[in-house]
Amino acid sequence: xxxxxxxxxxxxxxxxxxxxxxxxxxxxxxxxxxxxxxxxxxxxxxxxxxxxxxxxxxxxxxxxxxxxxxxxxxxxxxxxxxxxxxxxxxxxxxxxxxxxxxxxxxxxxxxxxxxxxxxxxxxxxxxxxxxxxxxxxxxxxxxxxxxxxxxxxxxxxxxxxxxxxxxxxxxxxxxxxxxxxxxxxxxxxxxxxxxxxxxxxxxxxxxxxxxxxxxxxxxxxxxxxxxxxxxxxxxxxxxxxxxxxxxxxxxxxxxxxxxxxxxxxxxxxxxxxxxxxxxxxxxxxxxxxxxxxxxxxxxxxxxxxxxxxxxxxxxxxxxxxxxxxxxxxxxxxxxxxxxxxxxxxxxxxxxxxxxxxxxxxxxxxxxxxxxxxxxxxxxxxxxxxxxxxxxxxxxxxxxxxxxxxxxxxxxxxxxxxxxxxxxxxxxxxxxxxxxxxxxxxxxxxxxxxxxxxxxxxxxxxxxxxxxxxxxxxxxxxxxxxxxxxxxxxxxxxxxxxxxxxxxxxxxxxxxxxxxxxxxxxxxxxxxxxxxxxxxxxxxxxxxxxxxxxxxxxxxxxxxxxxxxxxxxxxxxxxxxxxxxxxxxxxxxxxxxxxxxxxxxxxxxxxxxxxxxxxxxxxxxxxxxxxxxxxxxxxxxxxxxxxxxxxxxxxxxxxxxxxxxxxxxxxxxxxxxxxxxxxxxxxxxxxxxxxxxxxxxxxxxxxxxxxxxxxxxxxxxxxxxxxxxxxxxxxxxxxxxxxxxxxxxxxxxxxxxxxxxxx
Amino acid sequence: xxxxxxxxxxxxxxxxxxxxxxxxxxxxxxxxxxxxxxxxxxxxxxxxx
Numbered sequence: 001x002x003x004x005x006x007x008x009x010x011x012x013x014x015x016x017x018x019x020x021x022x023x024x025x026x027x028x029x030x031x032x033x034x035x036x037x038x039x040x041x042x043x044x045x046x047x048x049x050x051x052x053x054x055x056x057x058x059x060x061x062x063x064x065x066x067x068x069x070x071x072x073x074x075x076x077x078x079x080x081x082x083x084x085x086x087x088x089x090x091x092x093x094x095x096x097x098x099x100x101x102x103x104x105x106x107x108x109x110x111x112x113x114x115x116x117x118x119x120x121x122x123x124x125x126x127x128x129x130x131x132x133x134x135x136x137x138x139x140x141x142x143x144x145x146x147x148x149x150x151x152x153x154x155x156x157x158x159x160x161x162x163x164x165x166x167x168x169x170x171x172x173x174x175x176x177x178x179x180x181x182x183x184x185x186x187x188x189x190x191x192x193x194x195x196x197x198x199x200x201x202x203x204x205x206x207x208x209x210x211x212x213x214x215x216x217x218x219x220x221x222x223x224x225x226x227x228x229x230x231x232x233x234x235x236x237x238x239x240x241x242x243x244x245x246x247x248x249x250x251x252x253x254x255x256x257x258x259x260x261x262x263x264x265x266x267x268x269x270x271x272x273x274x275x276x277x278x279x280x281x282x283x284x285x286x287x288x289x290x291x292x293x294x295x296x297x298x299x300x301x302x303x304x305x306x307x308x309x310x311x312x313x314x315x316x317x318x319x320x321x322x323x324x325x326x327x328x329x330x331x332x333x334x335x336x337x338x339x340x341x342x343x344x345x346x347x348x349x350x351x352x353x354x355x356x357x358x359x360x361x362x363x364x365x366x367x368x369x370x371x372x373x374x375x376x377x378x379x380x381x382x383x384x385x386x387x388x389x390x391x392x393x394x395x396x397x398x399x400x401x402x403x404x405x406x407x408x409x410x411x412x413x414x415x416x417x418x419x420x421x422x423x424x425x426x427x428x429x430x431x432x433x434x435x436x437x438x439x440x441x442x443x444x445x446x447x448x449x450x451x452x453x454x455x456x457x458x459x460x461x462x463x464x465x466x467x468x469x470x471x472x473x474x475x476x477x478x479x480x481x482x483x484x485x486x487x488x489x490x491x492x493x494x495x496x497x498x499x500x501x502x503x504x505x506x507x508x509x510x511x512x513x514x515x516x517x518x519x520x521x522x523x524x525x526x527x528x529x530x531x532x533x534x535x536x537x538x539x540x541x542x543x544x545x546x547x548x549x550x551x552x553x554x555x556x557x558x559x560x561x562x563x564x565x566x567x568x569x570x571x572x573x574x575x576x577x578x579x580x581x582x583x584x585x586x587x588x589x590x591x592x593x594x595x596x597x598x599x600x601x602x603x604x605x606x607x608x609x610x611x612x613x614x615x616x617x618x619x620x621x622x623x624x625x626x627x628x629x630x631x632x633x634x635x636x637x638x639x640x641x642x643x644x645x646x647x648x649x650x651x652x653x654x655x656x657x658x659x660x661x662x663x664x665x666x667x668x669x670x671x672x673x674x675x676x677x678x679x680x681x682x683x684x685x686x687x688x689x690x691x692x693x694x695x696x697x698x699x700x701x702x703x704x705x706x707x708x709x710x711x712x713x714x715x716x717x718x719x720x721x722x723x724x725x726x727x728x729x730x731x732x733x734x735x736x737x738x739x740x741x742x743x744x745x746x747x748x749x750x751x752x753x754x755x756x757x758x
Numbered sequence: 759x760x761x762x763x764x765x766x767x768x769x770x771x772x773x774x775x776x777x778x779x780x781x782x783x784x785x786x787x788x789x790x791x792x793x794x795x796x797x798x799x800x801x802x803x804x805x806x807x
Binding site: 047048051052069070071072073114117118121122125128129132133152156 | 780784
């Protein structure tokens with residue numbers, strides 16, 4: 001229930017259409033005079049037929065200018081006129097597609113990616129044409145032709161280097177200004193010196209020009225850089241696509257009795273909010289009227305719905321389940337529980353920002369060594385031959401040949417391939433450093449509700465209950481959205497039973513159904529049974545079914561384990577990791593679950609205590625992976641060395657986590673760790689390859705035997721070797737039937753699986 | 759050698775044309791929905807603009 005299927009999707013259909021329109025209006029943005037654009041995320045789109053159906057149906061609605069489906073991102077862009085949004089969500093629902101409102105930040109496209117691709121295209125054009133000219137120079141062109149070709153090369157190379165090289169120069173300059181070095185510093189120095197020397201050689205009609213080396217260096221590195229960016233962007237947009245229909249606004253009752261729909265951040269303390277069943281509490285508040293039950297699992301980890309009545313304090317982010325409530329806001333959105341979690345997250349992030357990427361650590365060793373070698377070469381040749389021009393040429397050749405190319409590709413290529421492998425398995429990696437950190441993990445801390453468990457209850461004792469009684473209970477339960485009712489409705493065959501004359505829900509108590517003169521009650525024991533009835537059941541059953549106050553059956557529920565939880569935790573322990581459970585839920589369910597999985601546990605933990613526990617483990621020298629989903633886990637996710645969250649997690653938790661897994665099974669955790677370790681192994685191999693290459697090439701360069709031909713061949717060979725090695729990131733999946741599951745995900749698109757299907 | 763010199767501007771011009779075509783297709787959003795484009799070709803466009 002935390003987010004997934006039912007709740008979020010049904011939301012807009014269940015609320016008052018007028019409010020739903022207001023929501024749509026808030027999420028739309030203006031394109032031009034009178035023309036508005038709304039973006040919808042429609043996870044059910046999966047073929048050309050869907051495109052046709054959706055575009056035709058929407059196009060036929062009045063006021064709609066244009067509706068365009070994007071199959072790759074499973075989104076629909078609708079442009080419409082008028083002040084009232086056309087009913088596109090209802091229309092889509094009618095033809096069988098669930099649509100979620102989707103916030104895009106204006107019409108801004110990913111500027112960085114566009115710039116990288118354009119830089120890559122320009123570098124590719126320049127590199128291929130310069131190579132064409134260089135081949136004839138290498139094959140021994142006459143001096144006049146050679147000079148002309150050098151001039152032509154310079155003409156192509158200079159603008160291309162300025163345009164495409166900006167990516168590296170900018171980043172190198174930033175880093176130098178802050179007194180650090182990164183991989184881009186030696187790269188930029190190499191490119192600039194090679195170009196400078198080649199220009200000089202061209203002016204004086206010299207024999208060797210290295211334009212080809214300089215531009216192909218840029219080209220190769222841009223390939224790595226662009227792939228890296230595309231991979232991260234894909235993961236990020238898939239994660240963004242999961243953004244749930246969070247409360248964008250709420251219906252506010254004004255003093256004069258009128259109702260207005262206000263965006264969340266305009267709600268001030270003291271305002272009266274009308275909250276329908278199925279809505280999330282927008283800001284912290286106090287109940288003034290009504291009775292209901294709240295799903296607080298995302299906020300505190302508590303798995304049981306909490307009854308609320310007049311006077312109860314509510315935390316923003318909890319979900320109202322059964323009855324309408326009138327609440328008075330006690331804080332603005334900025335001061336609500338959610339914002340407090342954000343502040344704690346920011347405070348907790350210290351540990352991770354100290355982490356330095358492998359590539360940067362390698363660069364800080366590599367750059368001084370290379371630059372010193374070039375300097376020594378220069379001094380050596382000056383001392384030996386005394387020819388300034390020759391000494392400079394050879395020193396620069398050393399810089400070119402020690403090509404940061406292989407080093408610049410060694411790490412990102414492996415991480416790109418590893419992330420693509422994880423993506424195939426439904427695991428999104430936010431960036432490369434997450435993979436590096438994940439490989440170092442030695443402790444895994446799990447949250448309970450929503451992470452180890454699915455966060456929605458299941459009926460445990462179905463076997464003990466007679467078929468027809470279960471069918472009766474299921475028929476009554478199908479009228480409610482309380483998690484227990486849903487579990488009951490799913491457990492029995494409600495079709496088996498005749499319809500009831502009247503079913504009503506009493507928030508906080510249960511459901512009452514009438515058939516002829518009999519009254520059935522399904523709900524709390526004290527309410528369902530008449531006072532003189534002693535229930536002949538164990539204390540365990542949470543829900544009782546009674547006929548005219550006489551006990552019929554008791555139902556016991558249990559939060560169901562996430563699939564593969566047992567195997568995954570066993571596997572983690574088998575790898576020598578220490579695994580523990582840290583939950584905000586009560587002692588009893590946590591100990592039951594931890595006992596069943598054979599894990600250590602701590603129950604009743606506040607968000608701050610979760611962070612404290614992780615700090616303690618970190619101080620003891622452990623590298624902690626936090627796996628959690630709730631709002632209360634977000635600070636812990638941010639403070640751990642690495643973090644992973646299921647796709648069903650609260651938005652804020654998903655944003656805090658390094659990795660997000662889309663499939664239901666918990667195998668994602670050991671799988672991610674295995675791939676990260678595999679990647680670390682290959683990164684080290686690649687670095688060794690690059691160093692080995694340098695060990696061979698540097699002496700050749702130092703003794704002055706390098707020509708542009710040798711430089712070009714050596715650079716290409718080393719880059720290709722490193723890329724080929726990166727492709728070896730294991731394709732093996734630790735779950736043998738993974739293919740089957742990926743396939744099933746395709747057949748039944750659900751909001752949690754749609755990002756993985758490309 | 760000098761006889762083949764005219765090939766150089768032709769080669770460069772072809773390369774530049776390719777580059778310009780690519781940049782144009784990028785700008786006009788032809789890479790936005792690769793999966794969708796593959797499917798759309800199968801359907802008749804009856805509300806052609």
